Amino acid sequence: MSGESPAPHTLLPTSIVGSLPKPSWLAQPEVLWSPWKLHGDALVEGKQDALRIAVEEQSRRGIDIVGDGEQTRQHFVTTFVEHLSGVDFEQRKTVRIRDRYDASVPTVIGSVSREQPVFVDDAKFLRASTDRPIKWALPGPMTMVDTLYDAHYRSREKLAWEFATILNEEAKELEAAGVDIIQFDEPSFNVFFDEVHDWGVAALERAAEGLRAETAVHICYGYGIKANTDWKATLGSQWRQYEESFPLLQQSSIDIVSLECHHSHVPMDLIELVRGKKVMLGAIDVASETIETPEEVADTLRKALRFVDADKLVPSTNCGMAPFPRDVALGKLSALSAGTKIIREELAVAEP
Template structure:
């Protein structure tokens, strides 16, 4: 029987301290070569168990095998130079030292497929796997070759599609494309961002998701949010086109933000991963707080299409806090499940 309100996390989960420096985004590996490979597999086992113990329904790798949610994919492609990095502005918010596109983009080998196969061997639960979206990839490097954002996005979409098809064949149930850039470059989203995303999912039979958040709880992002006013209405500008797209699930930031939840009405009919956990604070939500966010979302999302989730990844948090937040997500979803079940019985 299909679970009502199936829970999941949006992306990264904290890495064990023996694998990488804890509570730090994109920290370097502490192991090398064969030790690193085995260490990543051990971390996958640990993070799977943490999700299962917390009662999470749709599990993921928690990005245990990658340093960065975008560049780890990019560094496995041909046509990208990681030796001569340049500093650029990322999503109009912060400076970062990034690789560059210096030749034609191509994917000569799978990137995450072996990791996905390993995770599939460990569990019978549905698996969600995240890939960077084309627009966010374009915004996370400098381009000395194509020198056109849209052209580069289409090239990335082609290689993402190759990877996604192999992940599907490895047993992944939901492939999620992370597109935080969709909340920044609103005109480009409508001009070519969604079209590039549809190229990335072409031919897939598994479910597909796009994750559009306001970013990790790092200072650059929290400072940016303070400039956005009392209501964050970015979703309004892109939802009409996303509603018409072939993407199955839309993953959004809803808890403790200033997104007016009535915007969800614009994507009614789509499945929605409702962010009910704030990842920018160490405060652990109560199950009732989670339930309140889900109840509010249910005014605009049909119950069979609502997937409780976190706002974004939790890599910068401690394992204890992340575990507590996952447990709260699970418990909050269970409260609302029982309420819906009681309503059904009384109807």
């Protein structure tokens, strides 16, 4: 069981899930996973400049738990994978990602291993850039498996356990670098329910094993891209996918469960299934450029507080915001903070 991190004393500490838009001089704006515009030393410096900006904007707009905005990463999975041995990025295959869309992906050709740290230097830079608690996101084992073609293990479960061990190595070094919360992104948990039950949660716990930092799992319905919005349109009036994973996560060693909520069809009472865990609640829609009003955010949080105690609620975004224009993403950060402030004031008044 992971221990307590030096969590913020602020009630309802706000956070982002992951990505923020990159500056136009670093990568093409409003495009997911766009190539870098810089190279060599200029790219290293540019990434650090972008990370510094992301920290500053989060701090200015009242975000309490600061992330890197994924400014040093092109893709939330493959940027980690490309640093591993046993994966060939020249041998590419087309696979079905999360049973929704086809993508050209690298191939696992041998035993996977991590020869050196992947994100640790970036995390140290983030730690040196702010006094606030910091959170770092890693891909979860099941989602990593689903973003590759496996020509070696020929078993999603075996490959997931290998990745879990590698992720655990990285997570321990991130913790040593001063990261307070380590988040594992597992959107695959909303799709492959049999695997979630059989080995998905166990592999996730292996990735988080022995950590003193707080651990989080982020499970969403994806970025606001067409493949995801088309899929959502097939899910009906109630999205009950969390019903599969939440009871297992409630019994797991993971400290925080992050879910998509605002403008989704997720029944709010499903949060009850992770009673006792911290809940990182998505109160900002990442599939619409319309900036929420503070009262809209507050209303989402109010509804959630019927099912989670205030000292365990972390207001957040539904998912990453990389595809947005920067002014939209920053406006949404301000709305998240302003809406959270409304609820903090209501809770303060309600105290005896």
